[in-house]
Amino acid sequence: DYVIVNGEYIKRSEAKVDIEDRGYQFGDGVYEVIRVYNGKMFTASEHLERLIESGKKIGMEIPYTVSELKQLLVELITKNQLVLGTLYMQVTRGTSPRNHAFPAADVRPNLVVYSKEVGRPIENMQQGVKVILNEDIRWLLCDIKSLNLLGNLMAKQKAVEAGCFEAIQHRDGIVTEGSLSNISIIKDGKVITHPADNLILNGITRQKVLGICRNNDIPFAETTFTLEDLKNADEIFLSGTTVEVTPIIEIEGKKVGAGTVGPLTKKLQILFEGEIEKECGK
Numbered sequence: 001d002y003v004i005v006n007g008e009y010i011k012r013s014e015a016k017v018d019i020e021d022r023g024y025q026f027g028d029g030v031y032e033v034i035r036v037y038n039g040k041m042f043t044a045s046e047h048l049e050r051l052i053e054s055g056k057k058i059g060m061e062i063p064y065t066v067s068e069l070k071q072l073l074v075e076l077i078t079k080n081q082l083v084l085g086t087l088y089m090q091v092t093r094g095t096s097p098r099n100h101a102f103p104a105a106d107v108r109p110n111l112v113v114y115s116k117e118v119g120r121p122i123e124n125m126q127q128g129v130k131v132i133l134n135e136d137i138r139w140l141l142c143d144i145k146s147l148n149l150l151g152n153l154m155a156k157q158k159a160v161e162a163g164c165f166e167a168i169q170h171r172d173g174i175v176t177e178g179s180l181s182n183i184s185i186i187k188d189g190k191v192i193t194h195p196a197d198n199l200i201l202n203g204i205t206r207q208k209v210l211g212i213c214r215n216n217d218i219p220f221a222e223t224t225f226t227l228e229d230l231k232n233a234d235e236i237f238l239s240g241t242t243v244e245v246t247p248i249i250e251i252e253g254k255k256v257g258a259g260t261v262g263p264l265t266k267k268l269q270i271l272f273e274g275e276i277e278k279e280c281g282k
């Protein structure tokens with residue numbers, strides 16, 4: 001397989017990162033995961049715009065336009081003959097002698113992109129998943145999709161050690177998001193999810209689901225909800241590039257509703273699949 005390193009296509013075995021790459025040393029960079037269905041990227045523009053936005057938020061100018069990045073990614077999909085999978089891409093602040101302060105302006109950010117064959121999370125979407133609760137101890141710029149993922153990793157690890165799929169994070173009793181997904185509850189037919197502020201990542205899938213609600217007269221609100229609301233929800237689901245729309249059927253050992261996938265979540269899954277087919281074909 002090929003990978004992209006700074007605009008060049010090289011074999012995976014030849015891809016090297018300098019020991020003083022700031023992404024390697026400090027997690028000083030931003031990233032995106034883009035889904036590929038039927039050999040075509042899904043919501044590529046939204047992801048690439050967010051990548052550039054994340055760069056700006058950490059004071060890093062990414063030296064590519066959205067269309068230049070898109071061309072690079074399309075070429076990589078072709079070279080690797082990727083049909084169903086993901087593209088992982090990250091941009092770090094570049095290679096420079098270790099220093100907390102940012103490097104000189106002439107140090108160019110480093111871009112790496114590689115593809116992976118990844119099936120769809122069919123079983124999780126059909127059966128639903130179990131989750132734990134976990135205090136959200138992350139910093140207050142969670143809207144930036146940065147490489148600084150230790151808080152997310154430790155939350156996910158805690159879930160896995162508890163035999164669960166995800167950790168639902170909460171801050172002062174307010175539910176924020178998962179370790180790599182957003183979360184929504186459904187109560188009396190209404191979809192409720194945390195506002196897109198500095199306490200969550202404004203997920204592309206979250207935005208897609210809200211668009212589906214808007215276009216299908218499904219009531220929704222971008223408002224905070226509490227751990228109490230979570231426990232009393234009729235249905236709950238995760239959303240994310242790799243999780244799509246994944247129902248939660250159990251929280252800390254307690255069933256959600258009847259402990260099965262709810263009807264409105266099922267409807268959202270079908271409508272979401274329609275969006276995928278619209279953009280990527282069957």
Ligand SMILES: Cc1ncc(COP(=O)(O)O)c(CN[C@@H]2CONC2=O)c1O
Nearest residue numbers: 033180181182201203204205240241242
């Ligand atoms: C903390 C966090 N919240 C929400 C999301 C969902 O956002 P999208 O709908 O834009 O994917 C992600 C995606 N995490 C990426 C997607 O898959 N793996 C990741 O690390 C995430 O890491």
